[in-house]
Amino acid sequence: MKSGPLLQLERVSVRYGAIEALREVSIEVGAGEIVTIIGANGAGKSSLLKSIAGLEPIASGRILIDGRDIGAIPAHKRLQCGVTLAPEGRGIFPDQSVLDNLLLGAYSLQATAAEINALVGHGFELFPRLAQRQAQWAGTLSGGEQQMLALARALMSKPRLLLLDEPSLGLAPLVIRDILRSIRVLRDAGLTILLVEQMAHQALALADRGYVLETGRITLEGSGSALLANPGIRAFYLGAH
Numbered sequence: 674m675k676s677g678p679l680l681q682l683e684r685v686s687v688r689y690g691a692i693e694a695l696r697e698v699s700i701e702v703g704a705g706e707i708v709t710i711i712g713a714n715g716a717g718k719s720s721l722l723k724s725i726a727g728l729e730p731i732a733s734g735r736i737l738i739d740g741r742d743i744g745a746i747p748a749h750k751r752l753q754c755g756v757t758l759a760p761e762g763r764g765i766f767p768d769q770s771v772l773d774n775l776l777l778g779a780y781s782l783q784a785t786a787a788e789i790n791a792l793v794g795h796g797f798e799l800f801p802r803l804a805q806r807q808a809q810w811a812g813t814l815s816g817g818e819q820q821m822l823a824l825a826r827a828l829m830s831k832p833r834l835l836l837l838d839e840p841s842l843g844l845a846p847l848v849i850r851d852i853l854r855s856i857r858v859l860r861d862a863g864l865t866i867l868l869v870e871q872m873a874h875q876a877l878a879l880a881d882r883g884y885v886l887e888t889g890r891i892t893l894e895g896s897g898s899a900l901l902a903n904p905g906i907r908a909f910y911l912g913a914h
């Protein structure tokens with residue numbers, strides 16, 4: 674029997690008063706896939722991730738994990754369903770150490786100290802720079818290191834579906850390359866990832882599939898390579914002529 678997608682959105686709409694940030698958005702993410710959402714500023718990308726994480730209520734539609742409607746489940750319980758958001762702007766605690774930030778990421782888990790230690794070890798393996806800086810205040814990390822911490826902290830909740838909101842934001846090209854490489858490593862280890870990015874080229878090159886979001890609507894979908902080769906996408910999102 675073929676299993677269904679891990680995540681399914683069916684005609685999801687999100688409104689802020691009169692603004693309709695998402696209009697009947699339907700997407701699917703299969704287990705083990707990296708799926709990317711590309712779109713201009715204000716297209717609704719963050720609203721999409723927040724609605725999946727339970728941080729923004731939906732006006733209509735359904736959000737399903739493993740075929741189960743999670744629409745009525747509050748954000749902290751969605752973490753327990755395996756859905757974790759690494760938000761835009763990173764959301765780390767600047768006045769806490771790197772290690773304490775990581776430990777806070779595991780707060781929703783009913784885990785033993787040994788399991789938590791293993792998760793911290795896994796994060797440090799993925800980002801050795803964090804291991805060297807574990808006692809340092811998170812607010813004093815470089816932008817790239819803060820993004821690594823945000824990713825490592827999100828992994829502390831043992832997600833099945835990781836929602837990443839613009840992990841490249843404000844970072845230098847070489848740092849972006851490292852972050853994207855680590856996202857691929859996570860996918861190769863079996864994690865399912867929904868990635869929102871303005872760096873459309875890099876995101877599509879990394880992703881198995883992608884969707885284009887324009888003023889709250891999905892206007893195009895396809896494999897990462899098909900979208901990369903699409904002349905309209907190239908002209909509008911990739912700066913090619």
Ligand code: ATP
Binds near residue numbers: 712713718719
């Ligand atoms: P960016 O790439 O600039 O982060 P985005 O694609 O993530 O943009 P959203 O942040 O989801 O877009 O915003 C979509 C629309 O909803 C925008 O018009 C935005 O102004 C509006 N919006 C977002 N959050 C709120 C809010 N809390 N209250 C009112 N309007 C909002």
